[in-house]
Amino acid sequence: MEIIVLSITPYKEKDGIVESLSKDGLITFLAKGIFDPKNKNAAINNIMVKADIELSEGKQKYPVLKTASILDTPLKSNSNLCYLSGLMYIAEITKALLQEDEKVEMYEFLSKSLNGLKKDEKGLFVILAYTAKVLKTSGYEFDVNHCVFCGKKENIVTFSFNEGGFVCGNCFKEDMERDLNKNQMLLLRAAFNTNDPENVDFPYEKEDALVVLNKFYEFIIDSFGVRLKSFALIK
Ligand SMILES: [Zn+2]
Numbered sequence: 130m131e132i133i134v135l136s137i138t139p140y141k142e143k144d145g146i147v148e149s150l151s152k153d154g155l156i157t158f159l160a161k162g163i164f165d166p167k168n169k170n171a172a173i174n175n176i177m178v179k180a181d182i183e184l185s186e187g188k189q190k191y192p193v194l195k196t197a198s199i200l201d202t203p204l205k206s207n208s209n210l211c212y213l214s215g216l217m218y219i220a221e222i223t224k225a226l227l228q229e230d231e232k233v234e235m236y237e238f239l240s241k242s243l244n245g246l247k248k249d250e251k252g253l254f255v256i257l258a259y260t261a262k263v264l265k266t267s268g269y270e271f272d273v274n275h276c277v278f279c280g281k282k283e284n285i286v287t288f289s290f291n292e293g294g295f296v297c298g299n300c301f302k303e304d305m306e307r308d309l310n311k312n313q314m315l316l317l318r319a320a321f322n323t324n325d326p327e328n329v330d331f332p333y334e335k336e337d338a339l340v341v342l343n344k345f346y347e348f349i350i351d352s353f354g355v356r357l358k359s360f361a362l363i364k
Pocket residue numbers: 276277278279280281296297298299300301
């Protein structure tokens with residue numbers, strides 16, 4: 130069974146409880162010796178590792194890991210802080226913002242995002258696209274292709290989470306939020322619209338990506354009441 134590791138919680142001495150995502154559901158299992166570097170299970174002791182695993186039902190609360198072969202590891206020789214914080218962020222929002230059935234829906238997109246994240250220059254775009262996908266999957270709909278009020282595509286002046294998407298100059302009212310510039314709105318639109326975070330080719334400035342990400346995070350705090358430990362690491 131193919132899985133992606135979402136989190137590992139220490140259990141007893143060198144064992145761990147692993148929460149992982151598969152195409153068919155969330156799988157939680159006990160991995161013996163995962164915290165012993167010499168143990169064969171140690172290789173899956175990393176969030177976002179993709180592995181083919183076999184479990185055996187035992188007397189324990191959780192099924193026990195029998196065999197694991199690593200299919201893909203997020204660790205690479207030049208792992209930098211930005212990349213690692215991106216991995217942590219993706220794992221954290223998947224766990225914190227989605228219901229169990231919604232997590233399962235994310236499997237393919239998560240898998241593609243992990244591949245995209247490895248290309249350093251695209252990292253922030255992948256993080257934005259993944260966040261947008263999580264919001265959509267959790268039931269939030271935003272119109273990023275037309276004015277949310279009149280349906281026109283021209284003269285878009287703001288993106289508002291409160292109003293539910295883009296707003297054009299004719300429909301804009303003074304009390305609406307207006308904090309993104311044109312490039313940032315185009316970036317946000319691309320992030321919402323992509324289905325292929327692995328091979329995306331959308332040019333953007335890092336500063337713009339961070340502004341959009343901050344706006345996403347404010348929405349997450351307001352709507353989910355969740356604060357993310359990994360957010361401050363993304364720079
Ligand atoms: Zn309008």
